[in-house]
Amino acid sequence: MKKVYQCSNTLELQPFIETLKRLDIKHLIKNEYISGAIGELPFTEAWPQIWVLNDNDVAEAKAACRATETDINSDKPDWDCSHCGETNHASFEFCWQCEHLDSQQL
Ligand SMILES: [Zn+2]
Structure with missing residues (x-):
């Protein structure tokens, strides 16, 4: 085993x-x-x-x-923030840089 x-x-x-x-x-x-x-x-x-x-x-x-x-x-691919362009890990709902909520994550 x-x-x-x-x-x-x-x-x-x-x-x-x-x-x-x-x-x-x-x-x-x-x-x-x-x-x-x-x-x-x-x-x-x-x-x-x-x-x-x-x-x-x-x-x-x-x-x-x-x-x-x-x-x-x-x-779950990484996603690019549509506000500031920062690449965020898939587990984040909000951009870690600008706290923009990515609509694709909803
Ligand atoms: Zn951002």
């Missing part, structure tokens, strides 16, 4: 879980519900993690997770 992916919250893990289900790769989720262990462990150890049960599936699962990650990131 091997860990193939982890991130800071279970919600972000969902697309990766869906990908593995689609590929019929047997897996389990660790730390799906964060316990009281935070503070005693290095915090990344307490993050939700996807583990693949069959070692033969690990390479495929990792490749699928990487592809999913690329998909997610390309879903």
Whole structure:
């Protein structure tokens, strides 16, 4: 059994879980519900993690997770502020430079 992916919250893990289900790769989720262990462990150890049960599936699962990650990131391109022209990361609703709200983000 091997860990193939982890991130800071279970919600972000969902697309990766869906990908593995689609590929019929047997897996389990660790730390799906964060316990009281935070503070005693290095915090990344307490993050939700996807583990693949069959070692033969690990390479495929990792490749699928990487592809999913690329998909997610390309879903949301950076945007240029129509007011000042500054390039903003997709996660920003407002221009970080001039606080203009970009209409494309609504
Ligand atoms: Zn701006």
